[in-house]
Amino acid sequence: KITYFATRGRAELARLVLAAAGEEWVEETVDAESLVELKESGKLAFGQVPLYEDDDISLVQSMTIARYLARKHGLYGDLVQGAIADMLIDGYTDFMNKVIPNIYPAPNWAEVRRLKAEVGPVVAKQFESILAQNNGGEGYAAGDYFSFADIVLFSATESLIVGLGFTTPEDSPLLHAHYQRTAEQENLAAYLTSTKRYPGRRLDIPVE
Amino acid sequence: MAPPKITYFPARGRAELARLVLAAAGVEWVEEAVSAETLPALKESGKLAFGQVPLYEDDDVSLVQSMTIARYLARKHDLYGDLQQGAIADMLIDGYGDLLNKLIPNIFPAPNWPALRKLKEEVAPVFAKQFEAVLAQNNGGNEYAAGSSFSFADLVLFSITESLLFDLGLVSAADYPLLEAHYKSTKAHENLTKYLESDKRFPPRKLEIPPE
Numbered sequence: 001k002i003t004y005f006a007t008r009g010r011a012e013l014a015r016l017v018l019a020a021a022g023e024e025w026v027e028e029t030v031d032a033e034s035l036v037e038l039k040e041s042g043k044l045a046f047g048q049v050p051l052y053e054d055d056d057i058s059l060v061q062s063m064t065i066a067r068y069l070a071r072k073h074g075l076y077g078d079l080v081q082g083a084i085a086d087m088l089i090d091g092y093t094d095f096m097n098k099v100i101p102n103i104y105p106a107p108n109w110a111e112v113r114r115l116k117a118e119v120g121p122v123v124a125k126q127f128e129s130i131l132a133q134n135n136g137g138e139g140y141a142a143g144d145y146f147s148f149a150d151i152v153l154f155s156a157t158e159s160l161i162v163g164l165g166f167t168t169p170e171d172s173p174l175l176h177a178h179y180q181r182t183a184e185q186e187n188l189a190a191y192l193t194s195t196k197r198y199p200g201r202r203l204d205i206p207v208e
Numbered sequence: 209m210a211p212p213k214i215t216y217f218p219a220r221g222r223a224e225l226a227r228l229v230l231a232a233a234g235v236e237w238v239e240e241a242v243s244a245e246t247l248p249a250l251k252e253s254g255k256l257a258f259g260q261v262p263l264y265e266d267d268d269v270s271l272v273q274s275m276t277i278a279r280y281l282a283r284k285h286d287l288y289g290d291l292q293q294g295a296i297a298d299m300l301i302d303g304y305g306d307l308l309n310k311l312i313p314n315i316f317p318a319p320n321w322p323a324l325r326k327l328k329e330e331v332a333p334v335f336a337k338q339f340e341a342v343l344a345q346n347n348g349g350n351e352y353a354a355g356s357s358f359s360f361a362d363l364v365l366f367s368i369t370e371s372l373l374f375d376l377g378l379v380s381a382a383d384y385p386l387l388e389a390h391y392k393s394t395k396a397h398e399n400l401t402k403y404l405e406s407d408k409r410f411p412p413r414k415l416e417i418p419p420e
Binding site: 045056057059060063064079083086087094129 | 259268279294
């Protein structure tokens with residue numbers, strides 16, 4: 001069971017892992033009111049959602065949950081694939097930690113514009129370089145078979161190109177092609193096209 | 209086979225967890241120090257995927273991102289433990305990362321003492337209680353951070369306790385007896401003791417918040 005808001009947000013990577021592994025799961029939705037009660041229940045080790053529960057364990061921290069599920073369902077791959085997945089998560093998290101405080105709770109559009117112009121393209125190039133280091137970027141994010149690293153990169157690219165619009169398919173061709181290939185992974189394709197998946201939020205930066 | 213190499217400032221900082229993992233695994237490594245002057249050249253070399261140190265290199269892989277390096281080494285040297293131990297280690301790393309992200313912008317490049325006083329009073333104790341609660345959930349917190357064997361989770365918690373309680377002095381050991389006891393027993397772990405007492409280890413940077 002995943003307990004979170006009714007949105008993709010920080011829970012989405014864990015959901016993508018479950019989906020890729022062909023696993024079913026239950027969603028429990030919280031909102032601002034029910035979150036207060038949940039915090040008081042003591043179930044949230046750091047007072048935050050998402051919360052993940054199965055028969056063996058109860059976990060918080062979105063990236064901990066995603067990693068646990070990847071490991072549990074044999075998706076972490078070998079040592080190098082795992083390291084690339086971790087590196088992508090860390091790099092992406094650093095970047096989102098710059099972006100998110102300028103969108104929530106109230107947008108700072110001037111800063112968002114600056115991030116889009118100056119930082120987004122740098123980060124997109126960094127991810128594309130990492131991808132390019134593996135078989136010229138035309139295969140998997142790491143190694144020679146589908147792994148957690150591909151799911152992480154898919155998620156990052158989807159944000160960068162589709163959600164935030166911080167880069168384009170033209171400027172990041174390798175990322176975009178990888179994104180499209182990964183969307184066709186059998187189990188993922190089913191989830192991505194289902195109504196189970198929450199809609200994505202696009203960032204609409206108002207014109208100056 | 210060349211020994212693994214860590215490239216970083218001559219300080220504990222963000223490289224220390226990776227060093228603790230190597231030490232606990234009984235693996236020798238080489239340190240390459242960078243400074244503000246040499247860092248630009250390293251960035252231009254293209255070796256730093258996100259333009260930052262630490263950088264870790266061994267015969268198989270070249271990695272950046274301090275926590276990626278620590279996790280890779282824990283996995284490589286069989287310290288991650290079982291699924292649950294690994295999840296606890298990850299959860300502690302993530303929680304600690306959240307706390308550091310609040311702290312570090314108020315220490316570098318220049319300390320913001322009023323913000324630090326506020327963090328010390330209002331935020332650090334909340335985190336410390338949360339970390340102690342995670343520990344307490346495992347056999348009452350009297351032994352390992354997770355499971356029934358020494359693992360990466362113990363190194364992560366050791367690192368957190370050393371920073372929060374001792375180096376940054378953000379909370380006092382007397383208020384967190386379980387954390388302090390865990391810290392002491394982890395310190396006594398054979399391979400760690402050697403490293404912790406050696407002059408290979410960089411000295412801590414203490415945070416002394418001046419009185420108002």
